[in-house]
Amino acid sequence: MAKKVITFGEVMMRLSPPGYSKFAQATSFELAYGGGEANVAISLAYLGMKAAHVTRFPDNALGKAATQFLRKHWLSTEHVFYGGDMLGKYFLEKGAVHRSSEVIYEREGSSFSLIAPGMVDWEAVLKDADWFHWTGITPAISEGAAMCCLEGIKTANRMGIKVSGDINSRKNMWKFGKSMQEVMPELVQNCDVVISSSRGIREIFGLGKAGDKFRTLAEQLMYTFPRIEKVVGKTRKSISASHQQIHGKMWDGEKYVKTKKLNITHVIDRVGTGDAFAAGLIYGLLHYGDVEALKFASAACALKHTVPGDANMVSLENVLSLMQGDTSGAIRR
Numbered sequence: 001m002a003k004k005v006i007t008f009g010e011v012m013m014r015l016s017p018p019g020y021s022k023f024a025q026a027t028s029f030e031l032a033y034g035g036g037e038a039n040v041a042i043s044l045a046y047l048g049m050k051a052a053h054v055t056r057f058p059d060n061a062l063g064k065a066a067t068q069f070l071r072k073h074w075l076s077t078e079h080v081f082y083g084g085d086m087l088g089k090y091f092l093e094k095g096a097v098h099r100s101s102e103v104i105y106e107r108e109g110s111s112f113s114l115i116a117p118g119m120v121d122w123e124a125v126l127k128d129a130d131w132f133h134w135t136g137i138t139p140a141i142s143e144g145a146a147m148c149c150l151e152g153i154k155t156a157n158r159m160g161i162k163v164s165g166d167i168n169s170r171k172n173m174w175k176f177g178k179s180m181q182e183v184m185p186e187l188v189q190n191c192d193v194v195i196s197s198s199r200g201i202r203e204i205f206g207l208g209k210a211g212d213k214f215r216t217l218a219e220q221l222m223y224t225f226p227r228i229e230k231v232v233g234k235t236r237k238s239i240s241a242s243h244q245q246i247h248g249k250m251w252d253g254e255k256y257v258k259t260k261k262l263n264i265t266h267v268i269d270r271v272g273t274g275d276a277f278a279a280g281l282i283y284g285l286l287h288y289g290d291v292e293a294l295k296f297a298s299a300a301c302a303l304k305h306t307v308p309g310d311a312n313m314v315s316l317e318n319v320l321s322l323m324q325g326d327t328s329g330a331i332r333r
Helices: 036-045 060-071 122-126 137-141 143-158 180-188 198-205 214-224 273-287 289-305 316-323
Strands: 002-006 010-015 030-034 050-057 079-082 089-093 102-106 130-135 162-166 193-195 230-240 243-251 254-256 262-263
Touching: 002 036, 002 214, 030 036, 030 060, 036 050, 036 137, 036 273, 060 143, 089 137, 102 143, 122 143, 122 193, 130 137, 130 143, 130 180, 137 143, 137 180, 143 162, 143 180, 162 273, 180 198, 193 273, 198 214, 198 230, 214 230, 214 243, 230 289, 243 289, 254 289, 262 289, 273 289, 289 316
Parallel strands: 002 050, 002 130, 010 089, 050 079, 130 162, 162 193, 193 230
Antiparallel strands: 010 030, 089 102, 230 243, 243 254, 243 262
């Protein structure tokens, strides 16, 4: 039977000028939908898993269109609920070569930002689930979103469901009166798997010092929060906006492993690559050992750079092929 994953977070409308045009050149926008946690769920659905996303949309045509988008990409939407008046959105200007991408968010006052504790029946949502995933973006949106996320995490703990958090710091998002240093520790201490960076661990938890290696910081994080079983990250070297190099790394409390570097020489869309890594890691940990799971995550992340839009719509066969060393991109007939 296929494993089942539940994700929780905001889904926004993404508006981009066609191709690599700048905002000032745009006379129209390409429309898609995306959000970190939903991207993870969609990626897992394309890999053949059961996936459902929990979110809140306005009860209007845009909210229904966003729901339809999730259904189109194989997600269960039985836990999507409606209220509020506005769908969050963001504008993306895609970079190329030496020009960086630029993002402008419009999410304050969105339907999801107004979510409140008690709105989600987490025991019903998590019934029969094997995994629950959240990101550090969700508790940054509003106090209500942070409290709902904590409810979901603690319910998953009680039900014996694995919890992963992708918690890289985005301090400029925290605008509701509490800092990430105040909110994040309670969420993270209840996680089984944490995805982060050296910078994230230092800034959020005040651990280590500048220059400390990822392994050292991961050890300190696991010592601080004993429930954590694995701390995972990826290293990205940006040669240009169009050329990236990545590899994954993991500390499980006893050994440190990392993958070989993958060279991505022509980036189509970098948005959602971290979510593709998280999805690959979840799939890998549910089906393989640690080393193979990390290879799977890195391969999934690399492939997302070739897929337009927020989510990684590649198949299990695509990921396994790259994971096993086939970088040819040859036509399959």
